[in-house]
Amino acid sequence: MTLFIQTVVNGLLVGGLFVTISIGFSLAFGVLDVVDFAVGEWVMLGAFAGVASTTWFGIDPIAFLPVVFVVFAVLGWLLSPLIYRVRTSHYARPALMALAFTFGIATLARGSMLTAVGFDPRTVDIGVVSGTVTIGSLHIPALRLLGFAFAAVATALFMLFLYRTRTGLAARAVAQHKEYAGLMGVNVKRVSSLVYALYAGLTAMAGVLIGGIYSITAQDGPLYTLLAFFVVVLGGLGSVGGALVAGLLLGLLEALVTVYISADYTLAVVFGVLFLVLVISPRGLLRRGLA
């Protein structure tokens, strides 16, 4: 029983990080109208930035987080206009092309990192927190607590931006209808770039923490892309509230499968659940997505 509770708590704590990734991913899908296949690569690159912070600069990865955010936000800001251009181009099938484009960027990132650092797994060495926190009979790794705290703060700030600022209002308007938002005086292209930049920065920061909790290799990008997909499909494509619930569920599912079945079958189980959700309720568990 203790093992079960322990697993549930561990799973939910990691689930917080999945929520952070998925909310940005979901909103980026909303404003750019493209499913970004590069999401997992941002996680992977972020984790390697965390590795670099200790080995190159000797700075603790947690202190390095703001730098990671800025660097990846700038990268996202530069990449977003290209996605936007493909998506709104006069090609025969712009949506399909945009999907292929982000897939190409993801493949480029994975191939470059594989060439640069090889297949060896690395761990982000976070020195600030270590050991476990003991509550009753539960032993919670402090790093997971920190990850969850980070995820909660980042998600809350992101939600504040979305629901309490005028730019956030514009972003939600663009996600709902680009043409009407444009007619209301919203600069669709700039808002898209801003959202994409925020999302890339947030995802890379989450990547630093994920790289501390698990180890990461240069070929892990697709795994995290898949998990982000899982969350947004489960929560309903484009639904922020759905992503909140589904992200925690994914953390739970992953922990349970790892402990009670085998880590080798995580993806197979995740895929099985995804398949069932699509059969039973294509618009996500909360039926809020855009089918």
Added chain:
Amino acid sequence: MNCAAAMIPGTRWQQSSLLVFLVVVATVPFWADDYWTRIFTGVAMWSALAMSWNIMGGYAGYISFGQVAFFGIGAYTTAVLMQKGPGWGFFATLPVGAVLAGALAVLIGWPVLRLRGAYFAIATWALAEAFLQIATAAGFTGGSSGLTLPINASTSFFYYAMLVPAAVTFVVCWLLLERSRFGYRVKAVRDHEAAAESIGIDTTRVKIQAFAFSAVIPGVFGGIYAYWITFINPTSVLAGDITDQMVVMALVGGLGRIWGPALGATLLYLVDRQFIASFGETTAYIAVLGGLLALIVLFLPDGLISLFSRGHRTALSRQLLVRLLPGRGGTTGRGGRL
């Protein structure tokens, strides 16, 4: 003869160059050495694989990022059935792989293809990743150490074993997609799914049929490939790079055209071999594939084959104008398909 010539489209000049092309292709093992015969064997295989991707990606307008799953099913079916225990003959295993791949496509397509948009791309990709994981963990696939098949050292056997199915693939695709009502239905789904539905096309059914058809092809070629390379493991027949390569080949050649994938596959396979010959097996090739894919989408969305068609100059200059004039992109509503 006249009758046969009348069935083949194009001018006399085009017909005779097609004839020369067919003769050259059919006699490769007689005039090329073993190295080049192997290269052309690969070209035949990749042309058919890229064509299979083109059925969904180019004709139906749905991207499959998990095409390698069907390739892997074919490879493992042949490998498992040709082991000492079952001891099947090579040709008997191919239909089994094809049927398994097709059945799986129907099973996956049934929930996913009822929906429009990106779900299909996501689900096929998840499927391929799950298969990679299962094949690595499961017992009957030999895990990560893989399976070894009986050896057949004849280069020309494999050339024809790839060439004949590839030729059949292209003829069947041409007949089904360019010369039948089925082809019109598939293209109607691509061009305007709602309109296609409104004139009475069962779009879900058409999409599932097209997907099953596009899955059978890699199912067969996976089997031939396994016998050709005599040793398979999860990374050699289920790695995502194989899908990437199909996607890039089809895009380089030109989406939604019969000859596009063949052109793209030929060029890219030669580049691939040259790359390996000069730099060895390196992961840099993955980066090159990705960069190439992004560049093609940005600058040559209709692929190389569009350079051959009439009026491509006007189309190109128009595209150039669109790019150079700022603000022409405009905004789109939510209605777009993914």
